Amino acid sequence: MKSRRTFLKIAAGMAAFVIPWTVLPGAWGQKLGSLLGIPSSSIEFASGEGTVWVPSTKAISRKAIEDVQYLSHANLEGRRAGTAGETKALVYLEEQFKALLLESFSADNYWQLFSIPSMKEKMIDGRALFRPDETDTLRVPAANILAGITGNNPEQTLILSAHFDHLGIYNGEVYPGANDNASGVGCILQVMRQLVKEAQDGFAPKINIAVAFWSAEEMGFLGSKYFVQNPLIPLSEIIAVINADTVANGAVGEYILWSASESSQTLIETMKEAGRVNGAVLEHVSGGSHHSDEISFTGTGIPAVTILGKEWLVNNHTTEDKISAVNEEKLEMTCNIIYRAIKSLAY
Known part of the structure; x- marks a missing residue:
């Protein structure tokens, strides 16, 4: 029985690797999405005459709330890292990058593949959390996805980031992750669309x-x-990282900032000023035991900050984190704050 279970796990691991990165991307993935009832991404790809190609009006005008609706749909099954649900999200994000003609950082491929250990789910203080499963040595594939716009000085880069994974399915229930963190992803995409239009x-x-x-x-x-350990962009060329996480609930103008880096003070002030211009208050606080992806840049000398809604913990890591909990007005304000900060740092 044990050998049979081991065989099945190995087979499942191989399938998880082969299917997402050889079959799903592209047109086949789009067809699968329609069969599963995933909402349409409504993307038109670039068009033009001769060698002059431009993103379509529809691709540029897509809004953050549409991204949140797509990514938090039940058929993406909560986007747990290493699952088919995450792969569907990756295919969607790749479509957005292609439609905006964003440049890749790795051999014309937007994805950065890596592997993750098996995890166990635990409920701690009413929140579902992951902890490594020390009894299971099977690793499964996951991927970051990166793209960009080339500036006049290609030796310096500002990174805008957000995590797109969530908790997946736990005890038979889907954790949609609309605010955590489809909201952050949607905001970054909307800002990039505006920057592409300006470019x-x-x-x-x-x-x-x-x-x-x-x-x-x-x-x-x-x-x-x-x-950080395998950078597609030299760390020495990254001037700052603005990370968005769980940004669309609570009072419209109330945000907090997390940053553990001593080099981030100027970046923090830039973010606060961007908030003031938009009628919002961004308070730099200690996250205590809580962090987001800004923590990975600690020790690199790269200023990194995460913007969150002040009430980010409300319904966090529960099945109630769904599209109805997302405040669209706050989503738009977050986009405006990030956009203003980028203008100060990169233009």
């Missing part, structure tokens, strides 16, 4: 602007840690 109109940034969507944040910031 198309001739307003290029002074430096590169990269977008990074991290996997396996819920399992201990594994995706961002992997990037």
